[in-house]
Amino acid sequence: MSGNDGGGAAASRPVRVVLVDDDPMIRTLLGRILLAQGIDVVAQAVDGDEVVAVVQAHHPDVVVMDLRMERRSGIDATRDLRALPGRVGVLAMTSFDTESAILDAVAAGVDGFLAKDSGPEELVAAVRQVAAGEGALSARAARVVLGQVRSAGEDTARMDARRRIAALTEREREVATALVAGASNAEIAAALYVGEGTVKTHLAAALAKTGAANRVQLAVLTSLAG
Template sequence: MTVRVLLADDQPLVRAGLGMVIADTPDLRVAGEAATGAGAVRMADDLRPDVVVMDIRMPGMDGIEATRLITARTDRTRVLVLTTFDDDEYVYGALRAGASGFLVKDMALPDILAAIRVVAAGEALLAPGVTRRLIAEFLAARPAPGPAAGRRPAPGVTDRELQVLTLIGRGLTNTEIAADLHISVATVKAYVTRLLTKLNARDRVHLVILAYELHLVTPDA
């Protein structure tokens, strides 16, 4: 299946460079290009791409607001945000807006293409070290109220599911969670699926955020 990609970036060279690489990749295709956040929203409505590769800083509407509007209108189009380490504070806002992950502009092109495929497949892009650090840093700066002692984040969430959610929040992969809890990877996947349903979470990135907001994981953990 060919993944249709909308490139949203105000820098023509970025769009052209990534567009050429995608054009040479059999399973990916550029569906369109936008130079502004508002343009990205309009084109996402018109073209219904599988993935929007979204810059953060653009004239007028920024990438965070554009991401919020796109993800609010459809669950078919996924958003993968572009950022730099200097813009860490925008990453958390983008994830809260519904982005399925983020890219760093200086990362290797094969990694960018792989990230697009991961997001198109319905997964979230979680680099355990970097993502955990970013979310921890900005939740520490903007603490959200946690649940009262002994209170569960949602009806029906079991102790084992809370354990799994905590380990997800720490950035562990399914394989690492399975090893930590001495269960199979298939069982971990089943727990993750149940957590997504019970917590009404979009994806694994959203579960990480919830783990921090529920104080299951603390920034210094």
């Protein structure tokens, strides 16, 4: 499986996407938006219990998946994908109305969140960011997701987060803090007056030191650490 190993989709070919939603109208709409922007929709699935087979058959860069489905949720399907060799990016679609679902999705290893009422530009940008290995946590999504994380955080979780974040250098903490605001690599680079390659280096180091699986989990840890 090609998957997303952090290096992003190959520049010589379009981003490959699998759409997973039990509403055919939503799949059709998302597919039209992505195809119009040169993103290949290589397959679709109607429920989470089909995801592993579809991913293994079509080798996408990104799975755009609803968190709520009838037979198997997007959260459980993400856990299934994380048990496979390689790594495919997962962009979760949600209405942000259930705190427990958001927290479970973060723990399962989603690479980004997209509000169901997002516009075409936000959808395309999020897919490309996840495909590039950056993850997708827009300023809007960050406010909602991290707000829920902070409100639900227990003292033990906060203490653990502070311990893990304390291992970072000052520059690594600056990069991690920027993630909490939903900043992209390019925005972080501009704010810190460094190149995007330097940001990626600091981000990789921060992920390794904290044990976070992706930038969403690192943002959660940073937010909990305060």
